[in-house]
Amino acid sequence: MKKARLKDVAVLAGVSQGTVSNVFNRPELVREELRERVLAAAKKIGFRGPAPAGRVLRSGRSNLIALVVDASLHYILNDPFGQKLLSGIAEVCDAEHIGLTIVSADAERRDGWSIESAIVDGFILFCITEDNTLVELARRRGLPFVAVDSGEVPGAGAVDVDDRTAAAEAARHLTGLGHRRIGILSLEMDDKERTGLVDEARFATISYTTPRSRLLGYRDAFAEADVDPADVVVYECLNDAPSVEEAIRVMFAPGREHPTALLAMSDTMALAACGALARMGLSVPHDVSIVGFDDVPEAERASPPLTTIRQPVEEKGRVAARMLLAGEREHRVLPTSLVVRASTIPAPSEKRSARAAREPAPVQDL
Amino acid sequence: MKKARLKDVAVLAGVSQGTVSNVFNRPELVREELRERVLAAAKKIGFRGPAPAGRVLRSGRSNLIALVVDASLHYILNDPFGQKLLSGIAEVCDAEHIGLTIVSADAERRDGWSIESAIVDGFILFCITEDNTLVELARRRGLPFVAVDSGEVPGAGAVDVDDRTAAAEAARHLTGLGHRRIGILSLEMDDKERTGLVDEARFATISYTTPRSRLLGYRDAFAEADVDPADVVVYECLNDAPSVEEAIRVMFAPGREHPTALLAMSDTMALAACGALARMGLSVPHDVSIVGFDDVPEAERASPPLTTIRQPVEEKGRVAARMLLAGEREHRVLPTSLVVRASTIPAPSEKRSARAAREPAPVQDL
DNA sequence: CCAAATCGATGAACCGATTCAAGGACCCCT
DNA sequence: AGGGGTCCTTGAATCGGTTCATCGATTTGG
Structure with a gap:
């Protein structure tokens, strides 16, 4: 038995197809007696109601x-x-x-x-x-x-969100705590799935806007605080644990003066970094301070709870959906804020870092 | 400008509609020269490719x-x-x-x-x-x-999964540890959003199969261990924190001998119960042992890590999707297992609990 | 009692494609 | 020249509804 269509019902009930359609979609337009006749006919041949595909084709809306x-x-x-x-x-x-x-x-x-x-x-x-x-x-x-x-x-x-300003706030928090040697765990900069250190040449070719804006924001804060660009190392990761582990291995390679703080472009990376550091015997925040980005639920529950930039992700979803349904075409920028928790503490004392400064210069990446 | 259709392209390119369709769906069937002519025509009138709605209507597949x-x-x-x-x-x-x-x-x-x-x-x-x-x-x-x-x-x-057997295993774990007074946090039993104590009358009217099966499983284990049914209290919750809190307040009401262990029908409820108990000054597992159900990721990370029934939820999804796509119609039952972690310990000794029963009830905050 | 308004039903146009039997053009071979 | 293949292309049927102008019948109003 082939599937019943509106038309089949119409024929059996002896009415027009349009009427059958009305019975299902706007029953109030159809006289009761007739409506029941149609319904009976529908039931008889096992009609399951108007097929959505047809409706969408005609109405153009899928909901x-x-x-x-x-x-x-x-x-x-x-x-x-x-x-x-x-x-x-x-x-x-x-x-x-x-x-x-x-x-x-x-x-x-x-x-x-x-x-x-x-x-x-x-x-x-x-x-x-x-x-x-x-x-x-x-x-x-x-x-x-x-x-x-x-x-x-x-x-x-x-x-x-205003990534540049938010990132600057994160970096400023660190410089305010006295950190001068800082590592940055960056999100991917294009679709090439590349990982590795980022130098000026690479920086110039970034095609994704988020990492670029945040990097610019970090730099803004470094400039304000006179952080030596040579003391900042940037590593491009893939927002997953393995590539962060790789980054940490490079930044904290033995025999090299390592960063006292890390800026991660996502909490996912920040948390992965905590894990990697722990496996190397380094403690957060004692040996290394870390600032994340996003403030995902896990950030608060982590130990130590993560200092991070809160951005209203759920609100982004709500706003986007509302705008879409309302047909609005503005550009809306949602607010962010720095959430200070326990993963950041002041940098080790000036003296110690001054001594460090006389040691042979570290490899410079940026 | 109205949206361009297959037909419009056909007219402009001077070919049949079917040919245009082929150009987009099976280009290899169309001579190259013609194909390019069609493509050019399409571009000219801004045809964006075959509309999915039409395709679905015709093919009956939406993917x-x-x-x-x-x-x-x-x-x-x-x-x-x-x-x-x-x-x-x-x-x-x-x-x-x-x-x-x-x-x-x-x-x-x-x-x-x-x-x-x-x-x-x-x-x-x-x-x-x-x-x-x-x-x-x-x-x-x-x-x-x-x-x-x-x-x-x-x-x-x-x-x-075999809920009854799995539930029995959870309960057996508790009876094996010597627990005899047990509270059960049940999932909803019908769509009425009711919460409250469950007596035999209520039990008889359960319409959802999951809570029924699990309750039966718990009872199986109680029967094996000769647990007095009068020492078992069942509370129907809504799988959320507020209703669990309510259940805990009732079960641990002052002046009443409270359960030494809890069986929760979901980890969500088990975790909520931990929270509620903590707020009442009771410690898990020291004062109350808890067994959850599901083994969600949070169960392992909780403190204390939750003893629970692991069921392969992700696998359920995979299997269901594969069956659907393959058109299979079997009934497949996936395995479960008891995962013992730190939320369950042996019941307090007979003697101690007898003494406790004579002491004045502790102050309760909630 | 006639005109106007109301109600219910009709029929045909339209939404946008896929598919396939059938036919035309062209080539190869005898 | 004609039979037999290939290879494209065409035309038309089909998928299943929605919608709206129109029309006939019934009410209501004056």
């Missing part, structure tokens, strides 16, 4: 919005930042009875469920890797979208 | 599967169990290039994105509240589905 990420679904569901973002979006979806789906724009594949094939009313773009590929794809698709953490996007909504 | 929950999206994204389940499903979706969406069947609303309106290839049903409403709705929709934690479902796939 579904997508969060697009340039990572795997699995990644985003397990990343604290991703979870919070989703959670915020979900709140709005709940309130509006809108569905939520995740689109992975990981590979360049166009098959399956992708930006080009997803049946949705709009996108929220989250570029972990601050690329603008997603923006390009979304634009091509011609659906409304809001970009998160991608800076201003002409013709679309955007929600951000 | 999207849904996790259906009878809760809000926000809830499921923040519940550790839900996160794990999603994570497992996501792994399979990633591998198959299939999309993932969450459908909330919370209210009885039929508008927006619901079981009846979602454009998907199939459902994974997760009934926190072991109702069979979802099964009914899914069946009516006529799409393939797999039910998680709902017992065997005729004509559909199902994946479960």
